[in-house]
Amino acid sequence: MITVFERPKALTAVKTHYCPGCTHGIIHRLVAEVIDELGVQEETIGVSPVGCAVLAYNYFDVDMQEAAHGRAPAVATGIKRVHPDKVVFTYQGDGDLASIGTAEIVHAAARSEKITTIFVNNATYGMTGGQMAPTTLVGQVSTTSPRGRDSAIQGYPIRVSEMLATIEGAVYIARVSVHNPQEVAKAKKAIKTAFELQIAGRGFTLVEILSTCPTNWGYSPKDALKWLVDNMIPIYPLGVKKTLEEGKS
Amino acid sequence: MAKVLMKGNEALGEAAIRAGCRYFFGYPITPQNEIPQYLAKRLPEVGGVFLQAESEIAAINMVYGAAGSGARVMTSSSSPGISLKQEGITYIAGAELPCVIVNMQRGGPGLGSIQPAQSDYFQAVKGGGHGDYKLLVLAPATIQEMVDMMGKAFDLADEYRNPVMILGDGILGQMMEGVEFPAEETALTLAEKPWATTGAKGRKPNLINSLFLDPVELEQHNHHLQRKYDRMAKEVLWENYRTDDAEVVLVGYGSSARIAKAAVDLARAHGIKAGLFRPITLFPFPKAALQEACKQANHVLTVEMSMGQLVEDVRYNLEFKVPVHFYGRSGGMVPTTRAVLEEIIRWAHSGEEDKA
Amino acid sequence: MLKVEFDEDRCKGCELCTDACPKNIVIMAEHFNAMGFHPATVVEQEKCISCGFCARMCPDVVITVRKEEKK
Numbered sequence: 001m002i003t004v005f006e007r008p009k010a011l012t013a014v015k016t017h018y019c020p021g022c023t024h025g026i027i028h029r030l031v032a033e034v035i036d037e038l039g040v041q042e043e044t045i046g047v048s049p050v051g052c053a054v055l056a057y058n059y060f061d062v063d064m065q066e067a068a069h070g071r072a073p074a075v076a077t078g079i080k081r082v083h084p085d086k087v088v089f090t091y092q093g094d095g096d097l098a099s100i101g102t103a104e105i106v107h108a109a110a111r112s113e114k115i116t117t118i119f120v121n122n123a124t125y126g127m128t129g130g131q132m133a134p135t136t137l138v139g140q141v142s143t144t145s146p147r148g149r150d151s152a153i154q155g156y157p158i159r160v161s162e163m164l165a166t167i168e169g170a171v172y173i174a175r176v177s178v179h180n181p182q183e184v185a186k187a188k189k190a191i192k193t194a195f196e197l198q199i200a201g202r203g204f205t206l207v208e209i210l211s212t213c214p215t216n217w218g219y220s221p222k223d224a225l226k227w228l229v230d231n232m233i234p235i236y237p238l239g240v241k242k243t244l245e246e247g248k249s
Numbered sequence: 250m251a252k253v254l255m256k257g258n259e260a261l262g263e264a265a266i267r268a269g270c271r272y273f274f275g276y277p278i279t280p281q282n283e284i285p286q287y288l289a290k291r292l293p294e295v296g297g298v299f300l301q302a303e304s305e306i307a308a309i310n311m312v313y314g315a316a317g318s319g320a321r322v323m324t325s326s327s328s329p330g331i332s333l334k335q336e337g338i339t340y341i342a343g344a345e346l347p348c349v350i351v352n353m354q355r356g357g358p359g360l361g362s363i364q365p366a367q368s369d370y371f372q373a374v375k376g377g378g379h380g381d382y383k384l385l386v387l388a389p390a391t392i393q394e395m396v397d398m399m400g401k402a403f404d405l406a407d408e409y410r411n412p413v414m415i416l417g418d419g420i421l422g423q424m425m426e427g428v429e430f431p432a433e434e435t436a437l438t439l440a441e442k443p444w445a446t447t448g449a450k451g452r453k454p455n456l457i458n459s460l461f462l463d464p465v466e467l468e469q470h471n472h473h474l475q476r477k478y479d480r481m482a483k484e485v486l487w488e489n490y491r492t493d494d495a496e497v498v499l500v501g502y503g504s505s506a507r508i509a510k511a512a513v514d515l516a517r518a519h520g521i522k523a524g525l526f527r528p529i530t531l532f533p534f535p536k537a538a539l540q541e542a543c544k545q546a547n548h549v550l551t552v553e554m555s556m557g558q559l560v561e562d563v564r565y566n567l568e569f570k571v572p573v574h575f576y577g578r579s580g581g582m583v584p585t586t587r588a589v590l591e592e593i594i595r596w597a598h599s600g601e602e603d604k605a
Numbered sequence: 606m607l608k609v610e611f612d613e614d615r616c617k618g619c620e621l622c623t624d625a626c627p628k629n630i631v632i633m634a635e636h637f638n639a640m641g642f643h644p645a646t647v648v649e650q651e652k653c654i655s656c657g658f659c660a661r662m663c664p665d666v667v668i669t670v671r672k673e674e675k676k
Binding site: 044 | 300303304306310311315319340446449457459
């Protein structure tokens with residue numbers, strides 16, 4: 001018997017605090033698998049800002065820094081500038097990156113900081129109980145858009161990947177999902193590409209990963225995945241938005 | 250080393266280099282722009298990194314990342330910029346990271362003005378961010394002292410794993426004075442930082458963090474921090490000027506202290522026994538030395554470029570045993586020696602000689 | 606050694622693995638685990654093709670997958 005699937009070394013054995021069916025867990029594992037496969041566990045420094053995934057520092061078995069809400073790309077810039085030979089990634093939610101942290105992510109990309117951002121988009125603020133985020137869909141109910149997001153009042157969702165793809169310093173931007181095993185494989189490939197481009201010193205890379213929030217969406221984990229496919233993907237189309245090698249998916 | 254005529258901001262930048270600082274993250278704001286401008290040239294020359302961030306908020310968080318990675322790192326700004334950095338500063342204090350933060354104060358509140366002021370005293374000394382934390386605050390009054398303080402600031406930051414603030418003002422930043430630097434690249438023995446994030450090779454992963462969701466843990470952390478702040482008491486610095494027999498003791502720091510010193514001399518020429526007590530560390534506050542300097546004073550007068558902030562701490566630290574008065578200009582206006590002299594004369598001849 | 610093994614006390618009963626299995630052999634157990642969830646499990650081990658899809662979809666690294674070594 002040979003083992004074909006087990007917990008990656010870069011992931012601690014600590015049971016996560018995430019809600020049942022929350023896909024943060026899958027995404028953490030993919031990042032850890034990529035770190036293992038690239039053999040960089042001892043070279044990697046991660047940054048986890050405020051959000052459900054702030055406690056990622058208990059789950060990634062690498063040097064970590066906890067950052068203020070929205071400021072992970074700046075913290076990561078400080079780290080990478082001191083240790084240009086290390087692998088530096090931020091793991092951020094949409095409330096963190098697309099709201100309070102927009103300046104930091106835009107300028108990290110503009111400076112082409114050689115860091116990788118794992119951007120988890122679940123169209124809500126999970127940790128604080130399901131408030132509306134900049135990525136909340138029009139019509140989507142949240143605790144701060146109780147009658148559904150009304151574009152006349154609260155505007156429209158921000159497509160971060162498309163936005164960042166216009167920035168020259170961004171060398172790889174992809175939006176992926178983890179709603180079934182095939183997409184999980186694609187997501188891992190994108191994350192690996194992003195890390196590889198960082199290690200090759202090419203510049204700023206970001207992978208946006210559509211993710212579920214069963215608890216705050218009010219769905220079972222399986223129905224949440226279904227809601228993601230039916231509602232989020234049309235607004236947030238999957239695919240590579242920016243890459244150096246043309247035609248490389 | 251020969252003396253060099255240099256602008257305060259630039260001298261500060263050079264001193265940082267001599268202190269082994271190799272990382273600067275900042276943002277433009279008058280009257281401290283010469284610091285980033287100077288370091289933009291100098292840091293690359295010594296293999297360092299200068300980076301102008303998109304905001305002061307980003308800059309202080311870059312400092313957090315770099316400090317957490319074990320580097321000697323600094324930032325500089327002026328009043329409004331320092332206000333923007335407050336959240337980052339309390340994170341740095343909470344995560345116990347060493348760094349140096351320079352504030353060249355300017356007129357406030359709000360957008361205020363670009364002329365010098367000292368109206369950020371409370372923010373610097375009481376903490377402008379949330380939570381119980383302290384910065385070690387150094388208040389130079391000359392460009393030479395600023396240069397000397399820079400080296401000290403990085404050593405103190407490393408020793409206490411705490412942010413250290415150099416509290417200057419527009420005058421100190423903009424004026425030029427002769428200054429002597431420590432020898433180029435004195436072999437600096439930088440502190441070991443086994444706690445830093447350098448890549449977990451051959452050790453357990455390190456964590457830079459200020460989050461303690463368990464209140465029991467956070468309370469213990471707070472007590473740990475307070476013990477550290479108590480230990481800082483040994484770092485107190487001050488200057489006494491003609492206070493031995495002074496009946497009117499002036500108290501001031503930074504540029505105000507220089508004006509007060511001149512007023513003391515004028516008062517002495519008028520036959521009034523005046524003196525100046527100048528705190529150089531604002532935290533830890535030199536309480537014992539202040540009490541010693543004022544033991545025979547009938548009146549104490551603080552001279553500030555604010556509407557009165559240091560005066561509260563002087564009253565508090567003198568335990569209200571002697572009347573403490575305030576004279577100040579604000580908004581970027583600078584007290585004149587003559588005006589301070591008139592205050593000294595007024596209090597020296599006021600009828601309240603007998604202590605209350 | 607089992608082809609697909611569930612560390613039951615890590616499972617939060619989210620059931621994402623049940624949909625992922627191409628052989629539809631991943632089911633939720635009747636009993637409760639330490640956290641009070643019905644843990645996922647596979648009874649018909651012989652039908653497992655060691656594809657690992659269940660493990661891919663598991664947010665809590667509950668599942669270890671093994672394969673017969675080809676002689």
